[in-house]
Amino acid sequence: MERITADYLIETPFPLADVAATMAGEQSSGTFVRVAGETDELRARSAAEVLRVEELGEVETPSLGSAYIARKGAPGPFRRARVSIAFPVGNIGKNLPTLASTVSGNLFDLGEVTGLKLLNVEVPPEYRTRYPLPAQGIDGTRASLGVQGRPIFGTIIKPNVGMTPEAIATLVADLCAAGVDFIKDDEICANPDVAPLSARVPLVMEAIKRAEDRSGRRVMMAFNITDELDAMRRHADLVARHGGTCVMASLNWCGLSAMETLRAHTPLAIHGHRNGFGAMSRHSALGMAFPAYQALYRLSGVDHMHVHGIGGKFVDSPEEVTEAARACLSPLAEGSDDAVMPAFSSGQWAGTLASALEAAGSSDLMFMCGGGILAHPDGPASGIASLHDAYEAFSSGESLADAARKRPALAAALEFFGRR
Known part of the structure; x- marks a missing residue:
């Protein structure tokens, strides 16, 4: 049985x-x-x-x-x-x-x-086969971006909400020019009156396509389509029509059945945001730990899952973040090729990258920095450069302090963010 x-x-x-x-x-x-x-x-x-x-x-x-x-x-x-x-x-x-x-x-x-x-x-292996696998997962996400052998460096649209579609598209164009791999909407910006998806998606995707024409690299944008289910399907179709490759949803507020139905509806990558998970997890004797939580939502077919970050602005201990990242990268059942990409976020910058890599035990991760890129004192391009500098230092076994002596973007990041 x-x-x-x-x-x-x-x-x-x-x-x-x-x-x-x-x-x-x-x-x-x-x-x-x-x-x-x-x-x-x-x-x-x-x-x-x-x-x-x-x-x-x-x-x-x-x-x-x-x-x-x-x-x-x-x-x-x-x-x-x-x-x-x-x-x-x-x-x-x-x-x-x-x-x-x-x-x-x-x-x-x-x-x-x-x-x-x-x-x-x-879950047993045969039962796992009843449910969808990630449509893109790690390999598909990397192939879409053309990024191999290193973390995917991403950021979040800031300010979180309140920007017009035109302002968002301009920011996306600047981020693409700066060399970012991945951009996501904030979890509270889905389909607001000031920037509805119907206006935002065409303008943002036009900016991404123009950047691709110049650089030859396609940036992945995770549009927040959190809504009631029929609307989410319409939003996903809108993103696909304009050449988008990814949508985002707030898992807890959409629910398991909506996420499973969305997966059946669209081949786009689904970026699973776990906002609200703290209500389930923070009490040591109540709720749900992340290994159980991620197992249920991975059965719905998501491609990426948030795991927060080490040394950031949220409550997670390093051990909890490590457990979460490694759970995402492990098969749900023996023989199942269903790993999802852990997305590190929350107060991340070049100085916290090494802890994320050690937590995951792999470079198969998204490392997302809002302020860590956008607030870099020398601008977003230097913010992204500082992440590449930090990864190169980690890969070669060099300390950040030593690496910063010959890498000005990293040096500025250490000076600016290291004081906070």
Whole structure:
């Protein structure tokens, strides 16, 4: 029997094995009491199985409140454990929202737990084939850009929102001339009144094509098409008609089913932005860790996924960023060629590039700098040059300080951004 395995962190004052069994029953064929029709045959076919319960210690104070526990008078201590549960594929079929509901769903509301976090989801190889692969992925993205053997250096349209289509197109033209590989809209700029996609896409793509005519290199622009599903399909078609190669969507606010349908609709690269993920991840005993999150959204067929960055402006630890980047670069199932390109962002500049490369263990990454390029004291071209300088120094084992002595763009970046 094919089964999907999910790993959890739980916290509870009740016996760990009992709570794990409750979790398995709640998310498969059982409920809090056995009901008519719940035959042994049905249970053999559809019941989830607790594979292991690994105790991790205990705490005196619960992480989260529970009226159920207060009603039962269970004062603690509160034990923590890592729990692994296997769910029969036959309960789910090819149904991504139901897969997510099965491995998470009501588990977060169980009265017995004072903490529950979904850590990881593993799917068997044959089940992986039911879902789309990335349309472009790492190889397709590199081929589209003509960039091999180094990171893809990108930036974000700044100011985030408020610019007119004409101003955005002018900025894109300047960035193309400066030598950027990849440009994306900010997550809050999708189809605003001041710069609707219907006006923005033609002007921006005209600027990109003019730059390509001069330089021979095509820049990839990720247009933010986040919207309701029918509108997203129309927006993707608009981008394709004008020769675009990539669209971006805010994964959490569009949802799994919308992303899966968008993937079926367009061959364009889909740049998956994870904004809002912190609401799922920041509490150590609640929500969803990135390995589980990326597994679900990668089954929808995205090509790139944000992993934040080390030493930037967000809360992620270096270990969390490393885990996220390496998860994106690993197959979801044995033998599956479905790696997606991790996109590093958030306060990144030449001085943080080495940490990104070490985190990924590979140069197969997008390294995106907003201020790190646009705010370089000598202009965007020098901002991009500083990234190439930093990569060359990393590749040769040279320190940034030594490399900066003969590379003025890098020296200016170290002086300007290194003070912040």
